[in-house]
Amino acid sequence: MRFLLASNSPRRKELLLKLVPAFEVVPSRFEEIAKEGESGKARCLRFAEGKAREVFSRFPDAAVLGADTVVCLDGAILGKPKDEADAFEMLRLLSGKTHSVYTGVCFVTPEGERSGVEETCVTFRSLSDEEILSYIKTGSPLDKAGAYGIQDSGFAAAFQGSYSNVVGLPLERVCEYRKELHLC
DSSP, X not given: OOEEEOOOOHHHHHHHTTTOSSOEEOOOOOOOOOOTTOOHHHHHHHHHHHHHHHHHHHOTTSEEEEEXXXXXXXXXXXXXXXXXHHHHHHHHHHTTOEEEEEEEEEEEETTEEEEEEEEEXXXXXXXXXXXXXXXXXXXXXXXXXXXXXXXXXXXXXXXXXXXXXXXXXXXXXXXXXXXXXXXO
């Protein structure tokens, strides 16, 4: 069966290659519109399902994987920063605190659908303004939820849960759904 990743994320592609040696990237046309009062957990699941279902509607004989990641601190959703100033503010908010990273995952196949949300709690060490500015100069935070990558920032003092979830795709959950849908 043809396997499609409904995401342009280079990190998701890199992670998925660890599990699936051959797949195609087909970016979703799903419009990600936030709903007032929606939790981060609900939003990432709705977005993941929307992405997967939209691509599946164009490729109904394929297995389609959609995913969406959000960072939440005290109930507030920290998406991708608008600019460097926004990234700086996000990282200052996260400094010295524990936050949740949620990734919604959805598989849609001709045989059925599986979806759910993975949560990982990440604790940042206290960051100086200089560290934050230095990281922002790399350009890395501008395309990441919460303005950081756990794999390249060095900010995480500890985490509880799936490391790959924080990078953008919880491999453990992807494996679970692949088995349930007889895709491996």
